[in-house]
Amino acid sequence: MLSKNKIKWIHSLDIKKYRETEKLFVAEGQKIVGELLVSSFSTVALYATDQWFKQNIHLGKYFPNESEVVTESELQKVSFQKSPQEVMAIVRIPEYIFESKNLKDKLSIVLDTIQDPGNLGTIIRLADWFGIENIICSMDTADVFNPKVIQSTMGAIFRVKLYYKPLEQVLPELINAGLPIYGTALDGENIYTIPLSENGIIIMGNESKGLNKNLQSFIHHKLFIPNFPVGQKNTESLNVGVATAIICAEFRRRLLG
Amino acid sequence: MLSKNKIKWIHSLDIKKYRETEKLFVAEGQKIVGELLVSSFSTVALYATDQWFKQNIHLGKYFPNESEVVTESELQKVSFQKSPQEVMAIVRIPEYIFESKNLKDKLSIVLDTIQDPGNLGTIIRLADWFGIENIICSMDTADVFNPKVIQSTMGAIFRVKLYYKPLEQVLPELINAGLPIYGTALDGENIYTIPLSENGIIIMGNESKGLNKNLQSFIHHKLFIPNFPVGQKNTESLNVGVATAIICAEFRRRLLG
Numbered sequence: 043m044l045s046k047n048k049i050k051w052i053h054s055l056d057i058k059k060y061r062e063t064e065k066l067f068v069a070e071g072q073k074i075v076g077e078l079l080v081s082s083f084s085t086v087a088l089y090a091t092d093q094w095f096k097q098n099i100h101l102g103k104y105f106p107n108e109s110e111v112v113t114e115s116e117l118q119k120v121s122f123q124k125s126p127q128e129v130m131a132i133v134r135i136p137e138y139i140f141e142s143k144n145l146k147d148k149l150s151i152v153l154d155t156i157q158d159p160g161n162l163g164t165i166i167r168l169a170d171w172f173g174i175e176n177i178i179c180s181m182d183t184a185d186v187f188n189p190k191v192i193q194s195t196m197g198a199i200f201r202v203k204l205y206y207k208p209l210e211q212v213l214p215e216l217i218n219a220g221l222p223i224y225g226t227a228l229d230g231e232n233i234y235t236i237p238l239s240e241n242g243i244i245i246m247g248n249e250s251k252g253l254n255k256n257l258q259s260f261i262h263h264k265l266f267i268p269n270f271p272v273g274q275k276n277t278e279s280l281n282v283g284v285a286t287a288i289i290c291a292e293f294r295r296r297l298l299g
Numbered sequence: 300m301l302s303k304n305k306i307k308w309i310h311s312l313d314i315k316k317y318r319e320t321e322k323l324f325v326a327e328g329q330k331i332v333g334e335l336l337v338s339s340f341s342t343v344a345l346y347a348t349d350q351w352f353k354q355n356i357h358l359g360k361y362f363p364n365e366s367e368v369v370t371e372s373e374l375q376k377v378s379f380q381k382s383p384q385e386v387m388a389i390v391r392i393p394e395y396i397f398e399s400k401n402l403k404d405k406l407s408i409v410l411d412t413i414q415d416p417g418n419l420g421t422i423i424r425l426a427d428w429f430g431i432e433n434i435i436c437s438m439d440t441a442d443v444f445n446p447k448v449i450q451s452t453m454g455a456i457f458r459v460k461l462y463y464k465p466l467e468q469v470l471p472e473l474i475n476a477g478l479p480i481y482g483t484a485l486d487g488e489n490i491y492t493i494p495l496s497e498n499g500i501i502i503m504g505n506e507s508k509g510l511n512k513n514l515q516s517f518i519h520h521k522l523f524i525p526n527f528p529v530g531q532k533n534t535e536s537l538n539v540g541v542a543t544a545i546i547c548a549e550f551r552r553r554l555l556g
Contacts, residue, residue, distance in 0.1 A: 077534060160417055170535045173527035197534060234552050270430035270551045277334060277454060278427045280544075287541040288548045294527045295491050 044089065044116050052120045052132070058185045065135045067187035070127040077197035079104040083133050089117065090129035098129075108132075122189040135187055140178070140205040142215040147241050149293055150176040150221075154209055154257055155248040156183045156282060163194025164283035165246075170198035172290040177202060180209045180254075213260040216243055223262045225253060226285060230264030233292050240297065246286050265289060301346065301373050309377045309389070315442045322392045324444035327384040334454035336361040340390050346374065347386035355386075365389075379446040392444055397435070397462040399472040404498050406550055407433040409473075409480075411466055411514055412505040413440045413539060420451025421540035422503075427455035429547040435462045435469055437511075470517040473500055480519045482510060483542060487521030490549050497554065503543050522546060 044052075054060040055068050066086060069078050072094070078085060079101050087108035090098075095111060118126050151174055156162050162184045169177055184191060186204045195202075217223065222242040245261065247253030253261075267288050269278060280288070301309075311317040312325050323343060326335050329351070335342060336358050344365035347355075352368060375383050408431055413419050419441045426434055441448060443461045452459075474480065479499040502518065504510030510518075524545050526535060537545070 164538050164541060167535070167538055168541050171524075171526050171537050173531075194538075196536060201535075232555070234555060267428075267548065268551070268555060269428050270554075272555065274430075278424070278458075279453060280428050281421050281424055281451075281453075281540070283538070283541060284421060284425050284544040287537075287544050291524065291545045291548070294525065297527075298489070298491060298525060298529065 044110070044112055044120060049120050052130075055132070056122055056189060058188070061135065061185070061187050067133050067135055067192060068122060068189050069131045069133055069192050070121060070123055070129065070189070071193065072128055074193065074195075074197050075129045075131045076101070077200050078131055078133060081200035083136060083200055085131050085133055087132040088129065089120070089131075091117065094128040123193065138203045138205060140207060140212075142212070142219045142221075145176055145216065145221065145241075145243075146219050148176065149174055149241055149290075150178065150243055151286065151290075152209060152213070152216075152223075152243050152245040153177060153179045153183050154245065154254050155180050155251070156246070158249060159184045159188050159190035160194050161249065161281070161283045162186065163191045163196075165286050166191070166195040166202050166204070167198040168283070168287045168290060169202045170195075172294050174290065175201075175203060176205070178205045178207055178209070178212055181206055209254075209257055213243075213245075213257065217260065223260050224265055224289070225258070225261035225263075226289070227261075227264040227266065230266035233265045233267055233289060236263065236265065238293050238296050240293075242293075244286070244289055244293070246282055249282050301367070301369055301377060306377050309387075312389070313379055313446060315445070318392065318442070318444050324390050324392055324449060325379060325446050326388045326390055326449050327378060327380055327386065327446070328450065329385055331450065331452075331454050332386045332388045333358070334457055335388055335390060338457035340393060340457055342388050342390055344389040345386065346377070346388075348374065351385040380450065395460045395462060397464060397469075399469070399476045399478075402433055402473065402478065402498075402500075403476050405433065406431055406498055406547075407435065407478075407500055408543065408547075409466060409470070409500050409502040410434060410436045410440050411502065411511050412437050412508070413503070415506055416441045416445050416447035417451050418506065418538070418540045419443065420448045420453075422543050423448070423452040423459050423461070424455040425540070425544045425547060426459045427452075429551050431459065431547065433460050433462070435464055435466070437466045438463055466511075466514055470500075470502075470514065474517065480517050481522055481546070482515070482518035482520075483546070484518075484521040484523065487523035490522045490524055490546060493520065493522065495550050495553050497550075499550075501543070501546055501550070503539055506539050 061067050085106045089110050089112045092111050222239050225245045318324050342363045346367050346369045349368050479496050482502045
């Protein structure tokens with residue numbers, strides 16, 4: 043049974059300040075916890091129904107010392123999710139060391155002030171699909187260890203590394219490492235015809251304000267995803283997750299040809 | 300000033316049953332209401348701050364009879380949004396008549412059991428970007444007039460038509476009209492090399508369960524978005540909005556070449 047204090051402690055991990063103090067975050071649900079356990083992340087505690095433990099006995103060697111059978115109603119009490127989950131894990135926040143030179147031969151994503159946790163989760167998930175291992179976020183981007191982000195990554199968080207850095211410092215470093223910087227702009231070049239390199243940085247801006255003005259000068263190549271019918275002037279726009287997906291897909295398509 | 304009864308009435312429009320009885324829905328915020336007013340949709344009532352009315356005087360000819368100045372705190376009381384909005388509109392639900400033959404020369408989207416309002420909104424928004432005018436939804440797909448969907452369409456809802464239909468009846472009709480049906484599958488063909496027609500139906504399935512089994516036999520062409528590195532077996536997946544976006548982008552790219 044979960045004590046009142048334990049429930050209070052788990053609930054506190056919904057707040058960034060407490061996650062940072064404790065260096066812990068919460069992951070929930072069969073798929074995500076299943077992927078967590080076989081990942082390099084360190085699971086500190088596991089609370090699950092009797093049924094979940096029985097069905098996942100083959101993962102037993104990954105269970106932490108604090109593995110506790112709880113009832114469904116107890117789980118619902120501590121859960122951050124609307125729909126009931128069978129398992130909740132408390133996980134240690136990993137500490138990654140960022141080095142620009144490690145990104146030299148890779149395609150990576152830089153995010154400036156992405157505020158919606160769902161958008162951040164979507165971008166981490168698609169990065170995983172497209173084999174993008176590193177995402178560098180501005181200090182004011184949503185926190186990746188927010189339960190909403192973790193859930194929407196569908197486990198991709200255990201394979202993609204996120205760094206929070208002042209972008210005006212990191213972008214010059216990346217440029218010095220020889221990386222071309224790609225950004226989106228309404229006056230950009232057609233993404234389907236502009237040359238794209240194998241490595242580089244795709245920089246995406248805030249949901250409503252776009253890219254911060256003081257970062258725009260770092261962009262070497264401005265990209266535009268053609269709307270349809272072509273050239274029609276309109277009030278439409280693409281969601282930042284969708285735009286990131288189409289750009290990453292196009293970089294990867296070039297390597298398949 | 301908004302009466303208690305009026306506030307109660309507006310709040311009731313958060314619930315599908317009441318939206319259907321009243322044949323009304325709610326749209327909020329500068330961008331969305333701005334696009335609403337110049338659209339073909341019928342605005343029944345407008346509640347906005349004094350400042351909003353002053354700044355939008357050029358749209359005055361579109362204001363309904365029931366246009367009322369309210370304070371910011373009143374607006375916050377009736378709003379369905381977390382962040383305060385300057386304007387709220389009550390809008391008549393349009394009645395579209397569906398005819399398969401009207402889709403004959405077009406690219407359209409069919410959605411089976413899309414449950415997340417945000418995903419539905421994202422798909423409507425990207426459909427608008429790619430000039431896709433019609434989306435046919437299974438009866439159990441999220442309601443497009445849910446305030447969360449309306450807000451996440453960012454105004455695209457005023458240009459893209461949605462129909463709710465039993466898909467097992469509509470898909471044979473669309474096939475009879477000569478339309479090829481495209482769906483996604485893990486054993487599908489590489490979307491970048493498979494021939495794609497200009498017209499057709501892109502069918503997308505539920506967020507976690509994928510496409511309903513009894514609908515799979517309607518698919519003529521199975522598509523696969525290559526992950527990276529190619530051929531790597533993995534546990535990743537793409538969010539349904541992201542997958543729809545990449546597929547629609549590829550159909551449109553073919554027309555640009």
